[in-house]
Amino acid sequence: MTSETDTGNGGPGGLDPAQPPPLAEAGLRQSQKEATRNRVILAARELFDTQGYQGTTIREIARHAGVSVGSVFTTFATKGEILSQVMQERLDRLYAELDRVLPHLRGSTADRLRSMFAIHFAFESQRMRLFLAHIAAAYDCALPSAATPFGKNSRLQEIIRECLVKGVAEGDVDPAIDHLEIIELLMSAYAWTFRLAVWDGADAEAMTAVMDRQIGLIAAGFTPR
Amino acid sequence: MKHTAPLQAAGETIVKVPTRRTLAKQQTRAKVLAAARRLFSEEGYEGATIRDIAAAAGMSTGAVFANFTDKSDLFREIMMTDMVALGEAMREAASRGKGVDDALLRMFGAGYAFYKSQLPLARAAFSVGWTPEEGPQLINSQPAQSLLDLIADELNAGIERGELGQEAEVKLRAQMLFEAYLSNYKQAIFEGWSLDALQARSRDQIRVLLAGARRG
Numbered sequence: 143m144t145s146e147t148d149t150g151n152g153g154p155g156g157l158d159p160a161q162p163p164p165l166a167e168a169g170l171r172q173s174q175k176e177a178t179r180n181r182v183i184l185a186a187r188e189l190f191d192t193q194g195y196q197g198t199t200i201r202e203i204a205r206h207a208g209v210s211v212g213s214v215f216t217t218f219a220t221k222g223e224i225l226s227q228v229m230q231e232r233l234d235r236l237y238a239e240l241d242r243v244l245p246h247l248r249g250s251t252a253d254r255l256r257s258m259f260a261i262h263f264a265f266e267s268q269r270m271r272l273f274l275a276h277i278a279a280a281y282d283c284a285l286p287s288a289a290t291p292f293g294k295n296s297r298l299q300e301i302i303r304e305c306l307v308k309g310v311a312e313g314d315v316d317p318a319i320d321h322l323e324i325i326e327l328l329m330s331a332y333a334w335t336f337r338l339a340v341w342d343g344a345d346a347e348a349m350t351a352v353m354d355r356q357i358g359l360i361a362a363g364f365t366p367r
Numbered sequence: 368m369k370h371t372a373p374l375q376a377a378g379e380t381i382v383k384v385p386t387r388r389t390l391a392k393q394q395t396r397a398k399v400l401a402a403a404r405r406l407f408s409e410e411g412y413e414g415a416t417i418r419d420i421a422a423a424a425g426m427s428t429g430a431v432f433a434n435f436t437d438k439s440d441l442f443r444e445i446m447m448t449d450m451v452a453l454g455e456a457m458r459e460a461a462s463r464g465k466g467v468d469d470a471l472l473r474m475f476g477a478g479y480a481f482y483k484s485q486l487p488l489a490r491a492a493f494s495v496g497w498t499p500e501e502g503p504q505l506i507n508s509q510p511a512q513s514l515l516d517l518i519a520d521e522l523n524a525g526i527e528r529g530e531l532g533q534e535a536e537v538k539l540r541a542q543m544l545f546e547a548y549l550s551n552y553k554q555a556i557f558e559g560w561s562l563d564a565l566q567a568r569s570r571d572q573i574r575v576l577l578a579g580a581r582r583g
Contacts, residue, residue: 194498194499194500195498196413196498197500271499274497274498274499274502275497277497278493278494278495278496278497278498279494280493280553319575320571323568323571323572323575324575326547326550326568326572327543327547327572327575327576329550330543330546330547330549330550331543331546333546333550334542334543334546337497337502337506340499341499341502341503341507355536355539356539356543358579359536359539359540359543359576359579360543360575360576361579362578362579362580363574363575363576363577363578363579364575365578
């Protein structure tokens with residue numbers, strides 16, 4: 143049995159420089175927990191992508207990660223939470239990349255949106271089934287409220303919004319148009335294009351081509367008359 | 368015990384007076400379907416097990432399996448029945464529309480009204496619809512495709528009446544309208560949007576998606 147040393151006090155990101163460094167034992171436990179967490183996420187990413195979200199059990203994830211089922215549950219409450227974390231870590235990388243690229247995008251609002259989604263497709267097409275699982279899980283009853291289901295991704299919505307605001311300033315987006323509505327239309331087109339890809343075996347290039355046409359069609363609706 | 372697939376049975380042209388045995392079998396199927404509908408609504412697709420469904424229907428799992436190959440078969444059957452009824456409601460609503468926008472709006476409104484009382488089931492359907500295994504079977508099914516055809520029919524009628532241009536990209540536009548219609552269920556399921564709110568959102572989406580196809 144482990145003694146109940148207080149390690150949870152700082153909370154996530156709550157490192158106080160005035161406090162003495164944590165006991166070596168507690169620090170070790172923390173890094174072990176971190177290692178377990180990383181292994182679970184890595185294993186889950188692999189399994190969700192190869193056999194789907196529904197087809198993967200927590201037990202399999204534990205076995206694949208080489209940890210006990212119990213230790214999976216000390217870090218994650220549900221399978222939905224694991225998926226949410228897997229997606230979060232992937233998306234962090236995607237958006238770091240996008241933050242770098244976006245300021246350099248040129249052309250009309252529609253073209254900038256096309257480039258932005260092309261980057262998404264290139265990124266997500268590496269893990270197609272994982273992305274579908276992410277969308278499916280948005281409707282999963284077992285999803286914890288803290289998880290970020292597809293469609294609640296504020297980063298992507300924010301990027302589209304910035305694109306539209308810039309378009310209004312440059313005169314190729316109707317100022318009267320409801321941004322949220324355009325965002326929703328783009329998101330639904332984006333999700334559908336993925337479904338098409340998995341079922342028809344389309345690659346990133348084919349998906350981008352379909353999305354480009356859809357963006358053109360939506361753009362006709364937000365261009366000032 | 369071998370059982371005949373429903374499609375195969377329907378294809379047979381010999382008219383037979385149903386025997387007591389077939390009647391009993393139909394009743395069993397109906398009972399299982401009713402129980403499954405309830406459990407899928409309460410527990411979601413993942414959460415509902417064949418064992419629970421059998422128990423709720425008051426029969427053995429064996430009796431369930433004698434009628435349905437597995438859980439997805441059971442779910443599909445419920446969805447197909449609903450989608451056929453939904454298609455009729457949508458067609459009827461669209462026929463009262465004045466112009467493309469109005470016809471589409473009425474069609475989608477009929478859809479939201481149809482599922483308003485069974486949103487948990489709709490939620491399960493979306494969850495299943497996005498899985499690589501069951502999704503294609505559901506979306507590519509004949510009843511689902513005919514919903515898409517209904518939208519395309521309205522767009523084509525709009526072209527004939529001269530409301531939309533010839534180069535209206537009917538197929539892609541119909542698909543996008545359908546997806547937009549479906550995406551609003553998120554708001555209905557998770558944010559409790561009223562039929563009026565859904566209708567208002569639909570109206571704007573239709574306007575945006577048809578803008579590029581309008582003549583003049």
